Amino acid sequence: MANADxxxxxxxxxQAVAQAADRALEGAFDTEFPLDIWQGGGYTILNMNVNEVLGNAANEILTGRKGQERVHPNTHVNMGQSTNDTIPSATHLAIAPELDRIVDGLDALAAVFAAKAEEFKNIVKVGRTCWQDALPLTLGQEFSGYAALMRRLAGKCRALRPGCFELVMGGSAVGTGLGTSPGYMDAFYRHISEMLGEDVRPAENLFDGFQNADFxxxxxxxxxxxxxxxxxxAKDLRLMSSGPRSGFMExxxxxxAPGSSIMPGxxxxxxxxxxxQIAHQVVGNDVAVTLAYEEGELDLNVWDATFYKCLFENLGLVAEELVIFRRDCAEGITANRGRCAHEIETSIALSTVVAATFGYPAGVEVAHYAEEHGVTVKEAVHALGLMTPEEAEHMIDPALMTNPARMAEAIRAFRNAR
Structure with a gap:
């Protein structure tokens, strides 16, 4: 279309080439692309496969038969183009819808986690650091962190999206544009922007675009x-759901599935x-992509197969897992309120309130007493004469400890009263 303009x-x-391309997009020639994804030469073989299919189809439209009488794969279909600018440009454009799928998945998962944060906002549980009991927090606060993470990751994807529409088309083989006709680049970017409804533009420096695949x-x-x-x-959820009798089971x-192959229930x-498991595969593919970039030499990175195989596999894996993780796991999570309440009421970590009120040594004494005598922190502070039962009930309150401002005010009031 640009060359005709x-x-x-x-x-x-x-018009015949464009019509052939439309048929190709509809899947009419899917069986005519037999090449393996692994191939050298900067994917010239793949590019020429496309040129030859479109050329034969266009020639058939004009003459009624396949061949090269009216349409030649190089002279007419590949006109003004090179594999070296076409393949990287196609790759950039193909990333955009994959990123969109991932953003949609992240947004949807963030919404589910945010809903769970609201649902679980009053369920106080033991916090855990280094696999040891830590200060209390609510299950809702934990899930709010997951929601924030998903939103932040979606933002990073959105920030990358404009780069998908910075192409090297028009640079031809090495960025000089040799082989294109005057006005080709302007016509190309105008047409493709209109067709995609996006601001498609040439890279700021075409030589940089050819040399470096850092995007x-x-x-x-x-x-x-x-x-x-x-x-x-996922590993957090796996731990929090461990049990049902001897794990966390929060x-x-x-x-x-109804059970294991041998153990009912x-x-x-x-x-x-x-x-x-998907993370294992994605990390391995990412290493391969990084090496393919690092292996680029001089005026073109020819390790395209690694980019396409590994990068697009990762994009597809992550987009699909987001749907499954949300639909088949996150949406159906329920809280075990009784287990959470029992764990936090008996947690030695509640002695942190004593340390904040009376000093660290007193907190240590209470923790050791509770552990040695098998009692709660509330019972220990009363037994050691630090608080009355009424004071302990008010001060050693796990829900209060999840709100630092209210906890600080309670400690200040307690000290003033003493």
Whole structure:
């Protein structure tokens, strides 16, 4: 279309090539692309496969038969283009809808986690650091962190999206544009912007665009970050749902299978474990993408196959897992209120209030007493004469401890009263 606009290509030939391309997009020639994804030469083989299919189809439109009488794959279809600008440009454009899928998945998962944060806002539980009991927090506060993480990751994807529409088309083989006709670039970017409804533009420096595939590394890095973040959250859910009798069992995950192969009632956390496995694959692919960028030489990075195989596999994996993680796991999470309440009421970590009120040594004494005598912190502060039962009931309150401003005011009032 661009070459026809500037008078470099016969209008009838241009129309036939465009019609052939539309048929290709509809899947009419899917069986005509037999090449393996792994191939050298900067994907010239793939580019020429496309040129030859479109050329034969266009020639058939004009003459009634396949061949090269009216349309030649190089002279007419590849006109003004090179594999070296076409393939990287196509790659950039193909990333955009994949990022959009991931953003949609992150937004949807963030909404589910935010809803769970509201649902669980009054459920106080033991915090855990280093796999040890820590200060109390609410289950809702934990889930609000997951929601914030998903929103932040979606923002990083959105920030990358404009780079998908910075292309090297018009640079031809090495960025000089040799082989294009006057006006080609302007016509190309006008047409493709209109067709896609996006602001498609040439890279600021075409030579940089040919030499360096760092944008693909940036995309791969964010996709890796999403996959590993999902894995971290999945492992949290796996731990919090461990049990049902001898684990944490603070939450329950939806059952995707009735049990194990031998143990009835053993409901495995299959979706979180799938998410962890995907992270393993994504991290491995990201390493390959990084190496492919680093291996680029001089005026073109020819390790395209690694980018396309590994990067697009990662994009697809993450987009799909977001749907499954949300639909088959996050949406069905329920809280075990009784278990959470029992754990926090008996937690030695509540002695932190004593340390904040009377000093650290007093907190240590209370913690040791509670542990040695098998009593709660509330019972220990009374036994040691630090607080009356009424004072202990008010001050050693896990819910109060989840609100630092209210806790600080309670400690100040207690000290003043003494």
């Amino acid at each position: 500037i008078g470099a290509l016969d209008a009838n030939v241009a 693909l590394v940036s995309v791969s890095g964010v996709v890796r970050e999403i996959a590993t973040s999902l894995s971290k959250v 939450i329950q995950l939806p059952a995707c 053993k409901i495995n956390p299959t979706v979180p474990e799938m998410v962890v």
